[in-house]
Amino acid sequence: MTAPALPDTHPPAQKTWWQQNQQRLAPWLFLAPGIFMFMMYVIIPIFQSVNISFYEWDGLGEATWVGADNYIELMDDEAFYTSLKNNVIWLVLYMLAIPGGLLVALFLNQTVRGIRIYKSLFFFPFVISQVVVGLVFAWFYDPNFGLMNIALGWFGIEPIAVLANEDYVTYGIIAAGLWPQTAYCMILYLTGLNAVDPEQIEAARLDNAKGVKMLWYVILPQLRPATFIAVVVTVIGALRSFDLISIMTDGGPWGSSRVLAFYMYEQAFSEYGFRMGYGAAIAVVLFLIMMIYITGFLYKMYRDERGR
Amino acid sequence: MLYTSLKLTAALAASTLISSAALAGELVINTDTSDPAPKAAFEALIKGFEAENPDVTVTWNLFDHEGYKTSIRNFLTADSPDLANWYAGNRMLPYVNAGLFEPVDDVWEENGLKDSLASSVGSMTIDGKIWGVPYTYYQWGVYYRKDIFEEQGIAVPTNWDEFKAAGAKLSEAGITPITIGTKYLWTAGGVFDYINLRTNGYDFHMALGKGEVSWTDDRVKATMNNWKELIDAGFFLENHAAYSWQEALAPMVQGDAAMYVMGNFAVAPLREAGLSDDQLGFFQFPVINPDVPLAEEAPTDTIHIPANAKNKEDAKKFLAYLARPEVQTEINKTLGQLPINKNSEVGEDKFLQAGYEMLSTTDGGIAQFFDRDYPAEMAKAGMEGFQEFMVKPERMDAILERLEKVRARVYK
Incomplete structure (x- = not known):
């Protein structure tokens, strides 16, 4: 039921406030739902976490203000340092997925019969769930029937229980994580390689560039956007390494494969946890560490935008 | 149109009334x-x-x-x-x-x-x-392979020395005396409970759970030293930290291990895996200190x-x-x-x-289980420490000191 459209007989009236400011307001109106969600689910919870980290609270009863006690305890907590150390190992070693993905992508970037099948096979580990990857690797490492130890047995090496050994366990889980992550980087580089300018390669050929030199000076600079994305997703992947740890070792043996995210979950939500304040304090520390990375990331984005 | 929707609302309201009446x-x-x-x-x-x-x-x-x-x-x-x-x-x-x-x-x-x-x-x-x-x-205790014990000529052990001797004999025959999977920690809590209950008794065990006794107390050390005797003698399944309790059933079913310190819920999967009642037996955890009345876990x-x-x-x-x-x-x-x-x-x-029969004649008291008797945080730290201890017994003092630190915090 709309009013019939009548011809406008009045002289052009004074513009309303809405008409005057429409241009400026419209973007904000469109952004409003997004901003609302972002505030509700990201920004406000950050401040809430910081707030909770100053309390001792079991999630049920009264929360008591303890000031910086949680942080002081954290500074004296061996488990915290183990987790921190493991986080660093994860961040460093996970970066291997980038050159690994590049190698596989270069290898697969050829026109051979059935190459699509090979490509999809290489991409397969990224498609299956992390939980399945964790289980597969847990069995692979199994000291009794695991493939790895059977293979080691051929060389007369005693079985190694990777997941029960405090020195090897983190590396074992990272190796499991690298499998899907390499596939992810590979797909990024494959799309990147499609966009490489054939004329530049032609020109480089004429200048007698070959092999590694061609890769380093001609191909890689053109793959910079792909590399950038690969670094971003790999860092994120390393920091959200929670699921593999939970499936493969549950943080063990005796907590030596924990990372900060897992330790936070254990303290705040697991069966024996429910120390919300302490968990929040760990979350705040993790957030600060990520801030370093996020700041760098934002700065680079900003610089790139301006450079354009 | 308006009328029908009104009627609908009325009907809805009525049905809500009815259902709230039924709610009683x-x-x-x-x-x-x-x-x-x-x-x-x-x-x-x-x-x-x-x-x-x-x-x-x-x-x-x-x-x-x-x-x-x-x-x-x-x-x-x-x-x-x-x-x-x-x-x-x-x-x-x-x-x-x-x-x-x-x-x-x-x-x-x-x-x-x-x-x-x-x-x-x-x-x-x-x-x-x-x-x-x-x-x-349900009771806890030692579930064992009766047929293997008979084969090796081992009688059911009733005290610590017999228990250790039985283990030594099994080890000689290439059989792991006790299977265990400590990946999810709590199984180690069960072993600690029994050794502590047998070494120091129910009252001490509960006092430790209430935070009244220091973890570096000599009596706790006595428990750990008894446990260490078993660890040093190679009693427990190798690489147990990699297995869940279900995965640790396999060696027992295959005859590579002879005993399991467990709750009665382990019987069902053991039977399903093909062990008959002639092959599977149960005995009370053996006496360590004869002056301590026998307490059980249930x-x-x-x-x-x-x-x-x-x-x-x-x-x-x-x-x-x-x-x-x-x-x-x-x-x-x-x-x-x-x-x-x-x-x-x-x-x-x-x-x-x-x-x-065991539980109705128990005069020493009935414990619930490590993670039920001890507060959650203490239990978590404790079981993690036990797992570490079972792999690296030489770290005993460091582990107990760490637990003492947790005790100071938990029971404020």
């Missing part, structure tokens, strides 16, 4: 009994209660076992059922302290439960009040009324029904566990009979 006789039960046997037991239990109380409709929400541990915290505060299952001892303490459970002393008084459920009064009482009704428990499962329950009257009726001897007989027959009510009958099963 509705009983909501939340449980985590999702495994086949417990599920069947609860189905029968609820059916029996409904048959006796036709005016009460039971709504039963079944939760996954692991998820329940988190959901209970949410539903007790937000959307409370009328009944929920949980565990006795320290495990219910946080909810009692937060005022989320309702004391049910009146149910106990009216039905004479203090007499018929006498054995569990202690583990159900906090601050002088009783907080629920227990319906089942975790009790319970049902509670949340403080925010809407239909407490029928909930209490249900608890009274649950406490009856014939009901407990029936439910435990399906569960394959032991009834709490002393007038109930125990199933024919030989392990149940053995457990019943």
